[in-house]
Amino acid sequence: MRETPIDGPELRPLRERVEAEAYVASVCFKHGPPRLVGVELEWTVHHVEDPARTLSADALRQALGDHAPPTLNPDSPHTSLPGGSPLTAEPGGQVEISAQPEESLTDLHATVTADTHYLAGLLATRGLTMGESAIDPYRTPTRVLETPRYLAMEKAFEPLGSHGVTMMCNTAGFQVCVDAGEREDLAVRWRAAHALGPPLSALFANSPQMLGKRTGWVSNRLHTVLGTDPVRTYPSETPDDPATSWARRVLDTPLLCVRRDGGCWDAPPGVTFADWVAGAADLGRQATIADLDYHITTLFPPVRAQGYLEIRYIDAQPGDGWLAPAALVVALLSEADKVVDICAPVANDWLTAARAGLGDPALARAAAALAEIGIAALDVTGLTPELARRVAGDIEHRLHDGRNQG
Numbered sequence: 001m002r003e004t005p006i007d008g009p010e011l012r013p014l015r016e017r018v019e020a021e022a023y024v025a026s027v028c029f030k031h032g033p034p035r036l037v038g039v040e041l042e043w044t045v046h047h048v049e050d051p052a053r054t055l056s057a058d059a060l061r062q063a064l065g066d067h068a069p070p071t072l073n074p075d076s077p078h079t080s081l082p083g084g085s086p087l088t089a090e091p092g093g094q095v096e097i098s099a100q101p102e103e104s105l106t107d108l109h110a111t112v113t114a115d116t117h118y119l120a121g122l123l124a125t126r127g128l129t130m131g132e133s134a135i136d137p138y139r140t141p142t143r144v145l146e147t148p149r150y151l152a153m154e155k156a157f158e159p160l161g162s163h164g165v166t167m168m169c170n171t172a173g174f175q176v177c178v179d180a181g182e183r184e185d186l187a188v189r190w191r192a193a194h195a196l197g198p199p200l201s202a203l204f205a206n207s208p209q210m211l212g213k214r215t216g217w218v219s220n221r222l223h224t225v226l227g228t229d230p231v232r233t234y235p236s237e238t239p240d241d242p243a244t245s246w247a248r249r250v251l252d253t254p255l256l257c258v259r260r261d262g263g264c265w266d267a268p269p270g271v272t273f274a275d276w277v278a279g280a281a282d283l284g285r286q287a288t289i290a291d292l293d294y295h296i297t298t299l300f301p302p303v304r305a306q307g308y309l310e311i312r313y314i315d316a317q318p319g320d321g322w323l324a325p326a327a328l329v330v331a332l333l334s335e336a337d338k339v340v341d342i343c344a345p346v347a348n349d350w351l352t353a354a355r356a357g358l359g360d361p362a363l364a365r366a367a368a369a370l371a372e373i374g375i376a377a378l379d380v381t382g383l384t385p386e387l388a389r390r391v392a393g394d395i396e397h398r399l400h401d402g403r404n405q406g
Contacts, residue, residue, distance in 0.1 A: 013286040014277050017251060020292055024247035028296070028305035029186060034179040036308075037108060037330050037381075038101035041116070042094050042172040042316055044131035045123065051131075052138035052212075055093040057145065063126035064095075067119075071147050081118055083111040091153070092169025093144035095119065095130070101177060104382030105330065109323055116320070134172050134207035134221040134315030141169035148265035152257035153298075155266060156229075163227035167300075171207075171221045172316040176329045178309050185336070190242040192336035193303045194235055195343035196329065197313045198353040199366040203398055204325045205357040206315040218357035221315050225300060226350060232256070232299045235350065246305050251277070256298035258283055259291065302350070313350075323387070324394040331377040332370060342369045358402030367402070371395050 014020045045060060047053045061073050068076040069088045080086050085097040097115055102108040123129060131137075143154060143165070150168065157164020181189045205218035217223050225233055232253050239245050251274040255267035271281040273295050279286075296306060302313040314325045332339050346352075346366045358364040375395060378388045 011288050011290060013288055014292065015286065017274050017277055020251055020273070020277050020287075021244070021247040023289060023292060024250050024296070025243035027293075027307055028246060028250075029180050029243040030307045031181070031183045031186065032179060034181045034189075034333070035103050036101035036177075036179055037103075037105060037326065038099055038177040038308075039108065039112060039322060039326055040096060040098045040173075040175040040177070040310075041112065041322055042090065042096040042174070044092070044094050044133070044136045044170065044172050045128050046131055046138070048124075048127050048129050051129075054139065054142055055128075055144060057093065059126055059128065060089065060093050060095075060144065063123050063128055064089075065122065067122065071145050081115040083115040083118075085111065085115045087119070089145060090168070091143045091145050091150040092136070092141060094169075094172055095123075102382075105323070105327055106382050106384050106387060108326075109320070109383075109387065112322070113320055131172065132206075132318035133209065134174070134219070134317075135166075135210060135224065136170040136172075137207075137209040138212060139170065140211065141165045143169050148259075148263055149257055152265040152267065156256055156269075160229055161227065163224045164229060166224045167228045170210075171224055173221065173225075173312060174314045174316045174322050174325065176311040176314070176326050178311070178330060178333060180305070180307075180309055181333075187238075187240050187242055188336045188340065189309070189333055190303070190305075191238040192333055192339040192343075193309050193311055193329075194238050195340050195347040196311075196332060196370070197235065197302045198346050198349040199343060199363050199370055200325060200328065201313050201315070201350070202353040202357040202360065202363040203367045203371075203395075203402060204314050204317065205353070205402075206317055217355050218359070219315055219354040222313060222354040223351070226354065228300070233301060235302050235348075242305070250292075250296055250299065253295070253299055255295065259294060260284070321394065324391045324398070327378060327381045327383060327388075327391045328371070328374040328395060330381045331374040334377055334380045335373055338373055339370065342366055342373070358399070364399075364402070368399055371399055 066077050066079045067087045072089045085099045088096045099112050207221040208214050237245050257265040258267045275281050276287040304310040346362050375392045
């Protein structure tokens with residue numbers, strides 16, 4: 001996550017809650033036909049000769065060179081990767097690429113493949129490699145980046161237990177970004193995006209090991225995220241008016257950090273963004289549109305609205321294994337009504353999905369039904385026939401093997 005300066009363009013002060021809610025509802029749910037899909041991929045980074053060895057900021061900075069983000073090197077030109085993907089770094093030294101959205105998953109796959117290979121080459125020059133699990137399977141969480149945002153986050157999460165620092169420093173997620181859709185389809189797409197969470201999390205679980213041992217959870221990453229700070233990580237409600245509901249949630253979520261010119265961004269405990277707007281907390285200045293935009297980035301629910309739907313619940317996958325869950329999400333959202341019905345019995349089984357995966361019979365049944373519908377609808381993804389066959393084979397393989405996860 002890049003550190004946005006407080007002298008950004010949106011400095012208009014917010015003085016009424018209703019104004020802030022209207023802004024969130026308008027910018028977070030943009031209407032239109034679902035055309036584009038983007039992905040964000042994260043990886044933990046390890047020393048090739050000893051994956052359990054602690055990673056230093058200096059080693060990562062040298063490996064990334066001119067592509068290093070400002071959070072790692074304030075003087076870096078932050079050059080995008082050859083395919084156009086900007087590169088960012090997470091608190092524990094995880095690297096992330098955010099591919100520019102495309103209308104075709106075939107085009108997106110080509111860009112991401114090229115940029116991933118290029119990034120792997122950069123890391124290899126310093127004896128580093130990208131992990132293949134969605135959580136660091138070897139190391140205790142250690143923060144590598146020293147930024148005001150991450151210092152404030154760690155301080156805010158610390159009283160809640162160990163999940164927060166683990167999420168920050170040891171997890172690697174995979175995010176699919178899709179258009180919110182036409183106004184009349186918005187509610188059902190929002191509902192379907194959430195309902196898909198438990199079965200797809202189970203199907204693509206890829207983080208069974210921590211500190212060298214299997215823990216009994218197939219997705220330690222999802223377990224960690226959900227346990228970090230429930231007020232900002234739990235699934236959102238799925239009412240008929242998701243824009244209004246999401247806006248209320250954003251305003252009622254406590255501040256995680258407050259951007260200041262100095263080095264300390266700590267937020268007073270329990271103060272919500274609505275409190276700031278109302279003047280109920282003395283933070284030295286009035287909240288602005290830019291502050292509200294930034295506050296939204298400090299919510300980490302399974303699905304986050306940011307002008308598009310950012311689906312965040314799927315574990316990072318090894319290699320180009322991300323293509324199967326991305327294609328399945330796009331295909332299934334084209335059948336949103338069917339998806340909601342199929343997922344209804346397991347739509348709230350988030351922790352069961354993280355613990356048992358497809359070892360849970362109800363989740364296994366839902367995943368199998370979704371796979372059948374999704375594979376039949378792959379033509380909406382823009383995949384070539386060859387890539388569609390690869391995706392279908394990957395999904396079927398995961399269904400077959402998933403019952404033995406753990």
